[in-house]
Amino acid sequence: MEALDERDYKKAESAFISEIKDNDDNGYAYLWLGVIQYGNDEYGKALGSIDNALKYIHKKDKENRSYCYYKRAGIYRALEKDDLALSDYTMALSLNPEDDDILWERAQIYYEQEKFDLADADYKRMIELNPNQPAPYMGLGRNELFRKEYQKALDLFDNVVALYTDYSSGYSFRAEAYIGLKKYIEAASDIVKALDIDYNNKAFRLMQDVADSAFVQMNAKLKAMAVTDSNNSYWPYCLGIIHEHTRKFSEAIDHYKKAAKLDEDAITYSRISSCYEDMGNWASAVEYMDKAIALDPKNDNLIQYKANIYYEAGEIETAIAIMDEYIERRPDYGWGYYRRGWYKDNLQDIDGAIEDYTTSITLDGDYPYAIMSRGNMYLLKGEKELAMKDFEAVVQLDTIPERGSCTMYALMHLGRNEEAIEWMNKMLASSDKEGVRYEAACLYSLMGDIEKSLYYLEESLKRGNKSYHHIMTDDDMDNARSSEAFTILMEKYFPQEVKEETSQESLIEYTERVVEVPFTRQGGVTQVKCSVNGLPLHFIFDTGAADVTISRVEATFMFKNEYLTSEDVVGKARYMDANGDISIGTVLNIKKITFGGLELENVRASVVESNNAPLLLGQSVLNRLGKIEIDYDRSVLKITTKERIQ
Numbered sequence: 001m002e003a004l005d006e007r008d009y010k011k012a013e014s015a016f017i018s019e020i021k022d023n024d025d026n027g028y029a030y031l032w033l034g035v036i037q038y039g040n041d042e043y044g045k046a047l048g049s050i051d052n053a054l055k056y057i058h059k060k061d062k063e064n065r066s067y068c069y070y071k072r073a074g075i076y077r078a079l080e081k082d083d084l085a086l087s088d089y090t091m092a093l094s095l096n097p098e099d100d101d102i103l104w105e106r107a108q109i110y111y112e113q114e115k116f117d118l119a120d121a122d123y124k125r126m127i128e129l130n131p132n133q134p135a136p137y138m139g140l141g142r143n144e145l146f147r148k149e150y151q152k153a154l155d156l157f158d159n160v161v162a163l164y165t166d167y168s169s170g171y172s173f174r175a176e177a178y179i180g181l182k183k184y185i186e187a188a189s190d191i192v193k194a195l196d197i198d199y200n201n202k203a204f205r206l207m208q209d210v211a212d213s214a215f216v217q218m219n220a221k222l223k224a225m226a227v228t229d230s231n232n233s234y235w236p237y238c239l240g241i242i243h244e245h246t247r248k249f250s251e252a253i254d255h256y257k258k259a260a261k262l263d264e265d266a267i268t269y270s271r272i273s274s275c276y277e278d279m280g281n282w283a284s285a286v287e288y289m290d291k292a293i294a295l296d297p298k299n300d301n302l303i304q305y306k307a308n309i310y311y312e313a314g315e316i317e318t319a320i321a322i323m324d325e326y327i328e329r330r331p332d333y334g335w336g337y338y339r340r341g342w343y344k345d346n347l348q349d350i351d352g353a354i355e356d357y358t359t360s361i362t363l364d365g366d367y368p369y370a371i372m373s374r375g376n377m378y379l380l381k382g383e384k385e386l387a388m389k390d391f392e393a394v395v396q397l398d399t400i401p402e403r404g405s406c407t408m409y410a411l412m413h414l415g416r417n418e419e420a421i422e423w424m425n426k427m428l429a430s431s432d433k434e435g436v437r438y439e440a441a442c443l444y445s446l447m448g449d450i451e452k453s454l455y456y457l458e459e460s461l462k463r464g465n466k467s468y469h470h471i472m473t474d475d476d477m478d479n480a481r482s483s484e485a486f487t488i489l490m491e492k493y494f495p496q497e498v499k500e501e502t503s504q505e506s507l508i509e510y511t512e513r514v515v516e517v518p519f520t521r522q523g524g525v526t527q528v529k530c531s532v533n534g535l536p537l538h539f540i541f542d543t544g545a546a547d548v549t550i551s552r553v554e555a556t557f558m559f560k561n562e563y564l565t566s567e568d569v570v571g572k573a574r575y576m577d578a579n580g581d582i583s584i585g586t587v588l589n590i591k592k593i594t595f596g597g598l599e600l601e602n603v604r605a606s607v608v609e610s611n612n613a614p615l616l617l618g619q620s621v622l623n624r625l626g627k628i629e630i631d632y633d634r635s636v637l638k639i640t641t642k643e644r645i646q
Contacts, residue, residue, distance in 0.1 A: 012036060027056030031068055043075050050075070066096035073105065082109050100126050100133070107139055116143040134163040134170065141173060150180030168197035175206050184214030188221045196225065199234065204241075211242035212464065218242055233263035240271060247466050247494065249275045266296035270305065278466055282313035300329050304339065312469050316347045334364030342373060346475075348589065348602055353377050368398035372406045375413065380587060382569060388414065401426035403436050408443050417447060434463035442476035453480040454489060461493040468494050516636040517596030526630070528637065530595040533563045539615045541637065548590065548605035549616045555588070555607040564588065598641065 016033040019026055034049030050072045057064050073088035089106040096102065103122045110119035120143055126136035141156035157174035164170060171194040178187035187210050194203035210218045219242060226235035236258040243252035256272045269292035276285035289306045296302060307322035323340040330336055341356030357374035360367065375390030394410035401407070401423050408427070411420035424443055427436050437460035444453035457471070457480065471477060471490070480486050519528045519541060526541040532550075535558060539548075558564040568588050586607040593600045629638040 025056045027053045027058075028064070030056065031064065031071075035071055038071060038075055038078075041078075043079055046075050047072065062095040066092045066099065066102070069095070070099075070102055070105075077105075077109075082112070085109060098129055100129060100135075103129075104135060104139075107136075111139065111142065114146075116146060119143060132163060134160040134167060137163070138169065138173065141177070145173070145176055145180070148180065150177045153177040154181065166197055168194040168200040168203065171197070172200045172203040172206060175203065175210075179206065179209060179213070182213075184210055185217050188214065188217045191218070192221045192225055195234070195238065196229075204238075207238060207242060208245045211245050215242065215246055231262065233259040233268075236262070237268060237271075240268075244271065244275055244278075244466075245464065247278075249279050264295065266292040266299060266302065269295065270302060273305070273309070277309050277312060278468060280312075280469055282309055282315075285309045300326060303329070304336070307339070307343075311343055311346070312473075316343050319343050320347070332363060334360040334362075334367060334370065336360075337363065338367065338370045338373070341370070345373065345377060348604075350377050350381050354381075366397060368394045368406050368410075371397070372410055375410070379413065402430045403427065403433060408439070409446070412443065412446060420447075432463065434460040434465040437463060438465055438471075441480065442474065445477050445480040448479055450480050450483050450485075453477070454483065454485050457486070458489055458493075461489065466494075512640055515596055515598055515639045515641055516631075516634075517598070517639060518636055520635065521632075528595055530593055532593055533558070533591055535561075535563045537615060548593070548603055550588075550605055550607055551615065552607060554615060555586070564590075596637075596639070598639065 013033065013036045016029045016036070019029040020033070023029070030049045031053035034046045034053060037043075037046035037049055050068055053068050054065065054072075057068065059065065069088040069092035073085040073092065076082070076085035076088060086106065086109050089102055089109070092102045093099065093106065103126050107119040107122035107126075110116070110122065120140060123136035123139040123143075126133065137156045137159040141153045141160065144150070144153035144156060154174060154177040157170055157177055160167065160170035161174060171190040175187045175190035175194065178184070178190060187206070191203045191207050191210060194200040195207070207218060207222075219239070222235055222239050222242065225232075226239060229235060236255045240252045240255035240259060243249070243255060253272055253275050256268050256275070260268045260272070269288045273285045273288035273292060276282075276288065286306065286309055289302060289309060293299070293302045293306065303322060303326045307319045307326065310316070310322060311319040320340055320343050323336060323343065327333075327336040327340065337356045338360040341353045341360060344356060345353040354374055354377045357370050357377065360370040361374065364370070371390050372394050375387045375394070378384070378387035378390060391410040391413045395407055395414070398405050398407040398410075405423070405427055408420040408423045411417070411423060420443065424440050428440060430436075437456045440456035441453045441460060444450075444456065457477075465471070468490070472481070477486075517528060519526050521527075527538045528541050530537050530539045537554065555564070568590070569586060588605045588607060590603045590605050591601065593603050627640040629640075631638055
């Protein structure tokens, strides 16, 4: 025991093993050997030792037998066998009913199992034994928060902070109660107290929630701390967080830069980069991400973030090259291959995407999105059987309808739309976060239900979705994006500075020129002369269409006359016309469309399964060239195009 008292655990372990060899019925030697083994994470050995301790320690020694059950319960907790742990804590309490530690641990299991009444009973017993300890009041208050009994919770947390004035969690949990009561000034005050004590994580999250509901109050409290504690970089950093969270990106950047002057670190620079990225200022986003990488060169995540900036900027080849570096650093990590595959997917490198998705699945076979994405590629490639196999695999693997699930997309591709909607509804019920609402927007857009798509898009925006560029370029939102209501939503929720910065495409230098493309008006539609892979055609210019569509007649003619080949067929897809009608079409890759001296390469087009379908040239396609204006008086499309300076 002397070695144990001196914390020489190796020496103590040897002594207890030696004692057991001489006296194999010494229960106390088994007990302390088990305690040491537990501390060394040798759970199997520890269980065996504690079992022997219970076998040999006399039943009259209730205190030590209780301790045996208590320690064995801890081992079961470590092994995630909570029911066995619960049984042992109960046995320990039957032998020693006034042990606060045992009561607390049992109450924690009850809390985690959402058996709040049972947890309450243990917390109240702890208060009976010692009314001056804050822990049971915390436990009771937590349970009342779960019940949304905010005033009861507040009263309990008042006891906590009165008993333990420097306990940050007391203030952060009380802040949550204040938020529930809509007392935001008081909540902001408690949040700042918690942050001032030890940068409490819960308080940090609540700070952002209060910024949504009461920005003025939260901003004022943090500014006061930034003045009184002027050498502490944490306060301008927090000011940056709440401004970024509420899409006030320029102000956020100013605060982050003040924080960086006080304490230069990678996290702050990465946040500045993120703000610039959200604004579409790609050059500045890269600049500050490079600064973050310079300060923390071993942080592989920063490399990935840099790749994503280039992707968002449309520099997908560069994004892929950066992910090559990421994969070189972490060759056994499936996520890197998934991300690079996704970039290749967006570059229409279907085979390359499939290869990377397959590697990701090989390394990390339980990531449903990799399987889902590969299925999409197989579908585009026309390998329907392989695609359906992957979608079925997603349904079998991804079995919990919660944030991050993609089963609804797999069900949709399998033709099980009702099940997909049911799954999506379960996800919506499981979380009120913006990400889940955005997934719903994508799903309904893909299904062609534009009204519901836009509803959930707005719900996502209300909850803090600030990914302007992603929303504007996400393929899943193509159908919804063609709606005028979509444009109205984006105008409503994003500051002008975001749209202005995004229009700059500031990673790349460009020169502008205006090209006028003649059109004719016939039968109430605007027609433009085009050349598709060298074949002269007349396309209807459609401001509402999100895609290029051609009829089966034109497609058949082009195949017969070798304007198209089998290599140009990439699969099947749904598309929506200007009237909102949904059709199934074969997806082609058109190598070149020319008109008015302008050229578009690698344009995806849908072949509509109707002989009478019009040839549509969607505005979203032409937007790749630049700004589109229609001059009806002169019958020209004015296209302000940008050409890259070499």
